Amino acid sequence: MRQIIAKRLAMLVLVLFGVTLITFFLSHVIPGDPARMMVGQRASEETLQEVRRQLGLDQPVWVQYFTYMKGLLAGDFGDSIRTQQPVINDLITFFPATIELALTAFVIAIVIGIPIGILSAVKKDTGYDHAGRFFSIAGISTPVFWSGLVGILLFYKVFNLLPSSGRIDLMVTPPPTITGLFLLDSLLTGNWAAFSNSLWHLILPACILAFAQLATVTRQVRASMLEVLSQDYIRTALANGIHGPVLLFRYALRNALIPTITVVGLSFGSLLGGAVVTETIFGWPGMGKYVVESIAFLDFPAIMGFTFVISFGYVIINLLVDLTYYALDPQIKE
Amino acid sequence: MLLEIHNLSVEFESMQDRVKALRHVSLSIDEGEIVGIVGESGSGKSVTALSILGLLEKNAHISTGSISYKGKNLLSLPKKEWQSLRGKEIGMVFQEPMSALHPTMRIGDQLAEVIHRHRSISYKEAYRQAIASLAEVQINDPELVARKYPFELSGGMRQRVVIALAMSAPPDLLIADEPTTALDVTIQHEVLKLMQDLAQKRGTSIMLITHDLGVVAQVCQRVVVMYAGEVVETGLTQDVLQSPCHPYTKALIGALPDLAEQGQPLSAIPGESPDLRNRPIGCVFASRCPISLPICQEDHPVLEPVSAGSLTHQVSCWGRNQE
């Protein structure tokens, strides 16, 4: 087991290395003039020359890469052209909002997706199954920006139930920062007003974001359950009188969840991608909205900083998922 | 009569065709009996067994017949009642011990869950009794084994666990589908003996499905010979094995070194098993039969007693009076 962890960690380092290579490649090598990329289209000639010198663009490429890596390890992604702040500071500011959104969406997707997947599997080829599968395919086919807009149209304009943007109303004071997650912080400080208001703002974007991942979860749970239910040991259990919820949950689901976790973990990547769009539509002040605004500005340090941080997180998540998989399967443990 | 199958016919529907797996199968099992069901692969033995428990696949249709257990017609039972019957009154042991047990659940838990279900006791108590069950099926060090996972056990041990599971209620009828086929020859004898002893102790009847006549000779009081989804001969073991009537039975016995006559060459059965999608109109064995008569091609024989003196020994063959 320890050997496996060591191997995976080695892979992790290699992959992260590769990630830095690609981001370096994208930010320094491909664009004709990295200095121009750094300062943006609107800077003056002197600034450009100064930046060129500072960036060491007269140095050979591998030295530049080395400098880049040194900066990365120190958490230095350069300064954002738009905000004039170090990119890393910007990212830290907006990080908690994105986490809160992504995590909530993830939880919703799992809590709703797993039961639907089970139902679909158990009632295979019936009306329930077809409905479940259509729902699942609809989730994958729906562009997040569209579902977000439709959601706002319905719940804000037509039904007037939910707000259309922001994380919390201007009139309500946000809770003191403990974790940066408004829901958690307001609970911890007993601030009911902030809690309910934050929740009210969080629900729609989280559900919209969850919808796509829900599809993946449902599909995978259905496929895994079908696979498991066709196994011999389920037949043995049936023959011995085990049926109903006990059969489904104690016998079938726990084995069906193993491949599900892997797939769900991998789909976290598309969740992060989807967050970018969702935050834009809902004016959610997270990293996604930040990078979209940066794109409009062609703010390369910000774009690359974002890319690196998100990808880094994604790689770590995948590693955790892999390790969980190994932990759950006793055969591999030995 | 504990179990009575009467005129059972089962078809499987697939994309291209209909496979008629069982045709007018009738057999019975009484309390405390051990009955052997013999036949080659494809003879319908497993289908019969699965029908009793209602575990046939979704594309199976029961076109005729009834299965009567303790007087109740199982085929007309609602799902819930069937569920309560399984394991509690009718138990089943399958062929493959390697895949029959839940791979990520400990042995003790698997047994305890089933025991907890059948005997109205707490889970804790069920776990204790699970360990006792393991000892009963002659597993050494039951507490240790109870904490293990199936992949840590040998084939013989796993099959013992499967037997313990099936016998946990204990059921009145145990269906064993080729329980020893996948095991080493040295273990086979032990496992069979174990089943026999347990059955005797609990008064359980056994429906023992096998292709091995030697097993039948060792353990079964009666035997039912099946071919291509039909019963071709049935009777007391000593009658059928010593005075076989159906050409197929004779060929089966002739193919065994132990039971064949000494000095005679072993006989193999020429030809191939019939295509169950298009059943012949006449006798299903006719194309391979050494004593086939013209009537065998045209008309299907029925199961009837061999002679007036032995009503229990029945055979389905036009040539039954030839000897």
Next chain:
Amino acid sequence: MSGTTLKTETLAAARSAKTVNPFWYKIRRNPLTLLGLFLLLLILLLSIFAPLISPYEPTKINIPERFASPSADHWFGTDEVGRDIFTRILYGARLSLGVGVAVVVGAGVVGTIIGAISGYFGGRIDQLIMRLMDIILAFPALVLAMAIAATLGPNLQNAMLAIAIIKIPVYVRLARAETLALREKLFVKAAVTFGISPWRIIARHIIPNALSPVIIQVTLDIGDAILLVATLGFLGLGAQPPTPEWGAMISIGWKYLLDYWWYPTFPGLALFLASCGFNLIGDGIRDILDPKANRS
């Protein structure tokens, strides 16, 4: 006599025995696939016959009619410069379908070639290629596509390139897996003994036989590709206005959601239906090829 009754019964059964038609059997079990087929055909026909269906031109500006709400004249309303949205959606269909198919087929072709090379030659080349693919896969898809498209410059071609790059690793892995198996087959080994050059072997023997999982994957990926292109368009990284690309339309239209709801809603609906159609079909194809069908 009982014998005769049995005989007649068997004859009667033989006569009435029917064979089940495989095609309808499968469709009956999965009506969703049919739905997907229907959707796609609809969109395809609409896009092909766009000029015949709509009297408007997709890029013709008509300020007096800007922001007209849906009516008999303009089924889906007009946008901020008076262009008919329904027309733009029809022409946009050509774009989206064409782009989606082109991107995925392109990725499929390139990926298959790379995968076959990687699998066939093995060794260092294989390791290098696979590590590269792992690195590409280490990025969340949209994020990497955004980064590439932003770097190369925001236009449709670069967006297509970015998405193709994202999709390539899947095909490389598929083709490589097939190649590894094919490499051991007798007919390939025979070709080697005949002295045929490795490139010819890859081109003539390996790739044609590795195609079937690739083709399945292509059908599954088109729906996703269409969405990705549109998303990049929405973010301003893909097709630029005034191109009637669905994502680009929404990138402008979304700001008008609350006042002129039809502007972003209908292009989005078109995206949804197109993607849905492809995904339903892909799902159906996968289902048909799935051997595990019957357990109760």
